[in-house]
């Protein structure tokens with residue numbers, strides 16, 4: 001589904017991504033873990049083309065996407081829920097969702113009903129300003145907005161940060177349903193181990209810009225947790 005080979009990225013002289021190799025399989029939830037500042041968000045932004053790679057190959061559904069503009073990568077089926085949610089505070093909930101429709105190439109121009117089935121609060125608050133929503137409601141809106149384009153992979157950057165437990169549980173259920181009912185792949189950046197363990201099939205751990213361990217989530221060892229994840 002998504003294959004990353006030899007990816008290097010720099011902020012000026014700072015070597016932020018070091019020879020990253022990753023494979024995210026179709027229909028699986030892949031969790032990217034690691035302490036603050038190791039490069040997780042930079043990796044997502046480089047996959048999307050929001051940041052330039054210095055070298056490396058990124059393939060999505062078997063085709064190179066390295067040279068595509070971000071909007072073309074999104075149109076190919078890469079959905080993104082950025083850290084901090086980035087909803088438009090002055091637009092209504094419905095307008096926030098409609099903004100995403102503009103990225104759709106041909107096809108239906110309606111917001112899929114399924115988004116309101118996953119997140120009923122978005123229908124209840126359709127006319128409210130995005131900025132007036134709680135953090136948990138904004139996160140549901142950010143995920144819903146990414147789903148408007150019916151992506152085949154969803155990149156989620158710390159979706160549970162600052163969110164109350166019942167919404168965290170709802171997000172976990174939505175991730176599991178998207179995978180089991182639609183075969184959606186998910187690349188999740190997550191620092192909270194219980195949440196990662198509850199939703200992910202596979203993991204990779206990053207440290208100082210490099211991937212230092214990968215494997216099946218149920219094989220994540222306590223020694224790796226202690227070495228790379230515990231603060």
Ligand SMILES: Nc1ncnc2c1ncn2[C@@H]1O[C@H](COP(=O)(O)OP(=O)(O)OP(=O)(O)O)[C@@H](O)[C@H]1O
Pocket residue numbers: 011014016034035036037038039040041042043083
């Ligand atoms: N715009 C930027 N310019 C220069 N350096 C940056 C920039 N953005 C991030 N960095 C640096 O790049 C490194 C990786 O940051 P990144 O945000 O990708 O890490 P992260 O693993 O996602 O951490 P967090 O969990 O805190 O978001 C850090 O050292 C950070 O300070």
